[in-house]
Amino acid sequence: MLVALVDLRKEHRLWGWLRIAQGSSGLGQVAGLRFVKVMGSGHGGGFGLRPSASHQGLICVFDSRAQAQAFVDGPVFAQYRERARELCFGLFGIQSSRGAWDGVSWTPPAAEADGALHQGGLVAAITRASILPTKAPAFWRMAPAAQAQLPQAEGCLVSMGLGEAPLLRQCTFSIWRDTAAMDAYARSGAHSRAIAATYRNGFFSESMFVRMRVLFFEGIWDGKTVDLGSASAQPAAMAGA
DSSP: OEEEEEEEOGGGHHHHHHHHHHGGGGGOOOTTEEEEEEEEEEGGGSSSSSEEEEEEEEEEEESSHHHHHHHHTSHHHHHHHHHEEEEEEEEEEEEEEEEOBTTBOOOOOHHHHTTTTOOSSOEEEEEEEEEOGGGHHHHHHHHHHHHHHTTTSTTEEEEEEEEEETTTEEEEEEEESOHHHHHHHHTSHHHHHHHHHHHHHTOEEEEEEEEEEEEEEEEEETTEEEEEETTTOOGGGEEOO
């Protein structure tokens, strides 16, 4: 699968908003593409309620890695490259998934699932949820503290808040030094309290958590050069701070 984080140049923001409005139809016919989301983000690419005029995220699930790479090398993705002030993207192997997105579950290939529990190396995660309108006020009282802690969490290398719709359809993408660091964040502090409240109060009508192996992730983000991959995936691969 492909994840791309984009910060569009000011003169191309309208183009970006149209991409969000069009969703999958804006990509045209793409070989092997079986799931796609074009999403906005919070201000500065963060997790707040104030929307960003320029930050977007693209999540695409393909039938094969070769088809994902062909999309990255093709004319549709080139449009994002040409219009971006900053762009970071990569390919990932789905290792485990629970829940659903628009009623669709992501089943990992057997080869990836066999290694789902390994503890070494970079790991990425996607969490997303459809928040019940009647539960939104309670959810948003809990969420900011957990979201604020994520970018500063020990072992978190990249993170971005994404959304399909304001307030009610939210998504988080993150890359971690290893599984232990990701699990430590999930089980501590404000995030742990938010998860407990979610189960207790039934905030969501649908949710999904996906754990992924990082094949590569590269580009420019927040003024830094990002170069992460399965062979050289270390925190030191991020430079330019």
